Amino acid sequence: MTTLFISASxxxxxxxxxxxxxxxxxxxxTSKAPTVVAHRGASGYAPENTLAAVDRAAALGIDWVENxxxxxxxxxxxxxxxxxxxxxxxxxxxxxxxxxxxxxxxxAKEIARLDAGSWFGPEFRGERVPTxxxxxxxxxxxxxxxxxxxxxxxxxxxxxxxxxxxxxxGGYLDEAHRRDSLVVQSFNGDSVKRVHGLRPRVKTGFLGxxxxxxxxxxxxxxxxxNPKYTTATKDYVNAVHKLxxxxxxxxxxxxxxxxxxxxxQQVAGDGVDGIISNNPDIIQNAVG
Ligand code: G3P
Ligand code: CA
Numbered sequence: 001m002t003t004l005f006i007s008a009s010x011x012x013x014x015x016x017x018x019x020x021x022x023x024x025x026x027x028x029x030t031s032k033a034p035t036v037v038a039h040r041g042a043s044g045y046a047p048e049n050t051l052a053a054v055d056r057a058a059a060l061g062i063d064w065v066e067n068x069x070x071x072x073x074x075x076x077x078x079x080x081x082x083x084x085x086x087x088x089x090x091x092x093x094x095x096x097x098x099x100x101x102x103x104x105x106x107x108a109k110e111i112a113r114l115d116a117g118s119w120f121g122p123e124f125r126g127e128r129v130p131t132x133x134x135x136x137x138x139x140x141x142x143x144x145x146x147x148x149x150x151x152x153x154x155x156x157x158x159x160x161x162x163x164x165x166x167x168x169x170g171g172y173l174d175e176a177h178r179r180d181s182l183v184v185q186s187f188n189g190d191s192v193k194r195v196h197g198l199r200p201r202v203k204t205g206f207l208g209x210x211x212x213x214x215x216x217x218x219x220x221x222x223x224x225x226n227p228k229y230t231t232a233t234k235d236y237v238n239a240v241h242k243l244x245x246x247x248x249x250x251x252x253x254x255x256x257x258x259x260x261x262x263x264x265q266q267v268a269g270d271g272v273d274g275i276i277s278n279n280p281d282i283i284q285n286a287v288g
Contacts, residue, residue, distance in 0.1 A: 035063075036064065038057035039256065041056065042062065044279040047116055048088065054139050065147070076108035085111070104156070114128070115127065133170060136167070149185050164184075192222050204246075212239045219251055226274075228257075241271065258277050
């Protein structure tokens with residue numbers, strides 16, 4: 001299997017608020033305001049990747065949520081960012097002898113015992129690590145749209161097919177959702193390619209900043225190129241926009257993670273299609 005697409009180095013690492021950006025061309029971009037996405041749920045206000053975080057995004061009126069999926073020892077898909085459990089749960093107290101606390105070393109029943117909220121604030125005590133099924137049920141009830149990241153899929157062979165099955169069961173693979181309510185993304189290009197191969201009509205995204213000359217290769221299987229904001233320059237966004245993705249539509253750019261107004265306005269001016277943020281309400285007000 002090729003590793004060509006596993007990662008890509010930033011093309012132009014230049015902070016958007018850097019003095020180095022003085023003199024950048026003024027944007028002539030005139031299309032609609034970027035979509036704002038709640039990163040790991042509204043993770044500036046509630047513990048990331050929990051139901052509380054997507055509830056908060058809904059309460060803020062944010063339609064799109066970004067979350068991460070991984071797999072437990074016994075094959076359950078769960079919503080979790082880190083590949084280990086200690087940063088965002090009380091796993092060290094509950095299972096002190098189980099270091100290094102890999103997600104993949106714990107069963108779903110064990111993970112369901114963990115408190116995934118107290119680390120963020122006492123009012124979130126008892127919040128759980130949701131299974132993907134629980135999570136989809138909740139965001140479906142909120143009518144939220146989903147940017148789902150396959151996190152470290154190289155650790156979980158077959159997770160692409162399993163995730164697509166869960167999305168189908170959760171109601172996210174019908175035509176309406178495929179049209180404008182779902183993107184499956186990953187830093188692992190081979191994984192994105194597998195998702196596209198399994199379900200060509202599902203919109204996909206590659207996380208990273210591939211060199212411009214390699215973009216046509218990515219456009220064969222990825223509908224979005226989603227770079228860190230420091231590399232989402234106007235020239236790069238324009239280069240992406242010149243291409244069409246595998247579903248025949250203009251390639252899009254969703255950039256991350258933008259938490260301040262000045263940077264949001266900069267990347268919006270540079271023409272990005274989406275901004276992923278921990279405080280999406282502030283960014284929505286700035287660019288909406
Ligand atoms: O969606 C973009 C962003 O989530 C990628 O970074 O580390 O927060 O998963 P990370
Ligand atoms: Ca993510």
